[in-house]
Amino acid sequence: xxxxxxxxxxxxxxxxxxxxxxxxxxxxxxxxxxxxxxxxxxxxxxxxxxxxxxxxxxxxxxxxxxxxxxxxxxxxxxxxxxxxxxxxxxxxxxxxxxxxxxxxxxxxxxxxxxxxxxxxxxxxxxxxxxxxxxxxxxxxxxxxxxxxxxxxxxxxxxxxxxxxxxxxxxxxxxxxxxxxxxxxxxxxxxxxxxxxxxxxxxxxxxxxxxxxxxxxxxxxxxxxxxxxxxxxxxxxxxxxxxxxxxxxxxxxxxxxxxxxxxxxxxxxxxxxxxxxxxxxxxxxxxxxxxxxxxxxxxxxxxxxxxxxxxxxxxxxxxxxxxxxxxxxxxxxxxxxxxxxxxxxxxxxxxxxxxxxxxxxxxxxxxxxxxxxxxxxxxxxxxxxxxxxxxxxxxxxxxxxxxxxxxxxxxxxxxxxxxxxxxxxxxxxxxxxxxxxxxxxxxxxxxxxxxxxxxxxxxxxxxxxxxxxxxxxxxxxxxxxxxxxxxxxxxxxxxxxxxxxxxxxxxxxxxxxxxxxxxxxxxxxxxxxxxxxxxxxxxxxxxxxxxxxxx
Numbered sequence: 001x002x003x004x005x006x007x008x009x010x011x012x013x014x015x016x017x018x019x020x021x022x023x024x025x026x027x028x029x030x031x032x033x034x035x036x037x038x039x040x041x042x043x044x045x046x047x048x049x050x051x052x053x054x055x056x057x058x059x060x061x062x063x064x065x066x067x068x069x070x071x072x073x074x075x076x077x078x079x080x081x082x083x084x085x086x087x088x089x090x091x092x093x094x095x096x097x098x099x100x101x102x103x104x105x106x107x108x109x110x111x112x113x114x115x116x117x118x119x120x121x122x123x124x125x126x127x128x129x130x131x132x133x134x135x136x137x138x139x140x141x142x143x144x145x146x147x148x149x150x151x152x153x154x155x156x157x158x159x160x161x162x163x164x165x166x167x168x169x170x171x172x173x174x175x176x177x178x179x180x181x182x183x184x185x186x187x188x189x190x191x192x193x194x195x196x197x198x199x200x201x202x203x204x205x206x207x208x209x210x211x212x213x214x215x216x217x218x219x220x221x222x223x224x225x226x227x228x229x230x231x232x233x234x235x236x237x238x239x240x241x242x243x244x245x246x247x248x249x250x251x252x253x254x255x256x257x258x259x260x261x262x263x264x265x266x267x268x269x270x271x272x273x274x275x276x277x278x279x280x281x282x283x284x285x286x287x288x289x290x291x292x293x294x295x296x297x298x299x300x301x302x303x304x305x306x307x308x309x310x311x312x313x314x315x316x317x318x319x320x321x322x323x324x325x326x327x328x329x330x331x332x333x334x335x336x337x338x339x340x341x342x343x344x345x346x347x348x349x350x351x352x353x354x355x356x357x358x359x360x361x362x363x364x365x366x367x368x369x370x371x372x373x374x375x376x377x378x379x380x381x382x383x384x385x386x387x388x389x390x391x392x393x394x395x396x397x398x399x400x401x402x403x404x405x406x407x408x409x410x411x412x413x414x415x416x417x418x419x420x421x422x423x424x425x426x427x428x429x430x431x432x433x434x435x436x437x438x439x440x441x442x443x444x445x446x447x448x449x450x451x452x453x454x455x456x457x458x459x460x461x462x463x464x465x466x467x468x469x470x471x472x473x474x475x476x477x478x479x480x481x482x483x484x485x486x487x488x489x490x491x492x493x494x495x496x497x498x499x500x501x502x503x504x505x506x507x508x509x510x511x512x513x514x515x516x517x518x519x520x521x522x523x524x525x526x527x528x529x530x531x532x533x534x535x536x537x538x539x540x541x542x543x544x545x546x547x548x549x550x
Contacts, residue, residue: 041164049062051178054139060126067120067121103158134287176203266346271416313347320342331423361537364393375450403437410436414432418432478511491512496533
C-alpha cells in the first residue's frame with residue numbers, strides 16, 4: 001500500500017514522521033477478531049458470488065468455503081461482520097445452526113469428527129457492507145461515474161464476505177461479480193468469462209495461485225480498458241490490463257503504460273513475475289489516499305490519474321509487492337515491514353537500476369527521518385507509519401551494506417523462492433540472511449528491527465599524529481563519538497572518505513564501530529586534507545565533524 005499526502009508518505013500520516021491514524025485499535029488490543037480456534041482450519045478455496053445493488057448501496061452474497069480441519073474442535077469460527085444479514089448457512093450441504101458476534105461467525109463442528117476432514121460451508125447473505133479502515137467496501141461516484149471498490153487491508157475482508165481473515169491462511173478463489181450490464185467488474189486472477197443475461201452481466205475471475213483474504217478485491221464501474229504485453233525471459237506473454245473511467249482514459253494511457261519495463265527490472269533482480277499465468281493490471285478505485293497492491297490488479301486512487309507521469313514510484317511500489325507482500329505474504333501483521341519496508345526499498349532499487357546512483361541516493365535521503373516512533377517488528381496499531389515504510393527500507397539498505405551487494409540480492413532471491421505463494425515471518429527472513437551471508441546478524445537486527453531506536457547521531461574529529469618528511473607516511477587518528485540519547489550504542493560498519501590534494505583520488509576506508517567512543521588509526525602516503533564519514537548514505541545516521549586543529 002502506498003499513499004500520497006506528501007512526496008513519499010502515506011495518506012494516513014499527518015506529515016512525514018507524524019503520528020499515524022489508528023485504524024481500529026480494538027482489533028489489535030484484544031483477540032476478538034481472529035480467535036485461537038481459527039487456527040484449527042485451513043481454507044483451501046473461496047467461491048465468492050457477489051451481486052451489486054448500487055442504487056440501494058447493498059450487496060447479495062453467496063460464498064462457499066472449502067476448508068480442512070487441522071485440529072478437532074467443538075466449533076468452527078470465521079470472520080464475518082454481523083451487519084450483513086445471513087439468509088442461510090449450510091455445512092456439507094445441510095442446513096446448519098450458527099451464532100454470531102460483532103465480527104465472528106461460529107458453527108458447530110458436530111459433523112467433522114477427525115482432523116483430516118475437509119468440509120464445505122456455504123453462507124448466503126445480503127445487506128450494506130461497512131466501510132471501515134481505508135475504505136473496505138465503498139459505493140461512490142467520480143465525475144458522475146458510479147464506482148464500487150474494496151480495500152480490505154489489514155483486517156476488513158469480512159466486512160463484505162465471510163472468511164478466515166488471517167494473512168497466513170491463503171487459498172485459491174473463484175469470484176463471480178454480477179451488476180448492471182453497463183458496468184465492467186474486476187477482481188483478482190484471470191478473467192474466465194463474462195455472461196450477459198437480460199440487463200445484468202456476470203464476470204468470473206479465477207486465481208491459479210493462492211491469495212490472502214486481505215488481497216481479495218472487487219472493482220466495478222463504467223471502465224474503459226486498454227492493455228500492453230509483458231514478455232518474460234522464457235518468452236511467455238502475459239497481458240497487462242488497465243482500467244480507467246472514460247474521462248481519465250487519455251491520462252491513464254500516459255500514467256499506466258510502462259509496467260512491462262517495471263516487471264522486467266524486478267524479474268531480473270528477484271525472479272520471474274509470480275503470477276504469469278494470470279495477469280497484472282491497474283484500475284482506478286475510490287480510495288483517494290494512494291494505491292493498494294491487490295493481487296494481480298493494483299488499485300490507484302482516481303485523484304492520482306493526472307496524465308503527467310508524476311507517480312511512477314507509486315506504481316513501482318505496488319508492483320514490487322507482488323513479490324514481497326502478495327506472493328510472499330507476512331505470517332502475521334507483526335511482520336508488516338516485510339511488505340512495506342521491502343516495497344519502499346524497491347522504489348529506491350528501481351531508481352538505481354533505471355536512473356542511476358544519484359537518484360537512488362536522493363531517494364534514500366527522503367526516507368531519512370530524525371525520529372521513528374515504535375519498533376519496526378510488531379508495531380501494534382502503528383502498522384502504516386514511517387517506521388514501517390521508511391525505517392524498514394533503511395534496514396534493508398543497511399543490510400545490503402553489511403553483507404555486500406552480491407550476498408544481499410542472493411538473500412532476496414532465496415527468500416522469495418523459499419517462501420513464494422506462502423508466508424514468511426521476520427525470523428524466517430533473518431535465517432535466510434544469515435545462511436546466505438554466513439554472518440551472525442543478531443546485533444544488526446536487534447538494534448534496528450526489534451528495539452525502539454532512531455538514527456545514529458555522531459560527532460568525529462581527526463588529527464595527524466605523526467608526520468615526517470615529504471617522503472614518509474602520515475599517521476592519522478580518527479575519533480568518533482555517538483551522541484544520540486535514545487539508544488546507548490549502535491554497532492555498525494561505515495565508510496570513511498579521505499581527500500588529499502587535487503590530483504589524488506579519494507581513498508575510502510571502512511571502519512566498524514562497536515563502542516560509544518572509539519578511535520581508529522590510519523597510515524597514508526600523502527597528507528589528508530579533509531574527511532567525510534558515510535559519504536554515500538549507507539548508514540542511517542548523522543555524522544558531524546567537530547573542529548579540531550590538525
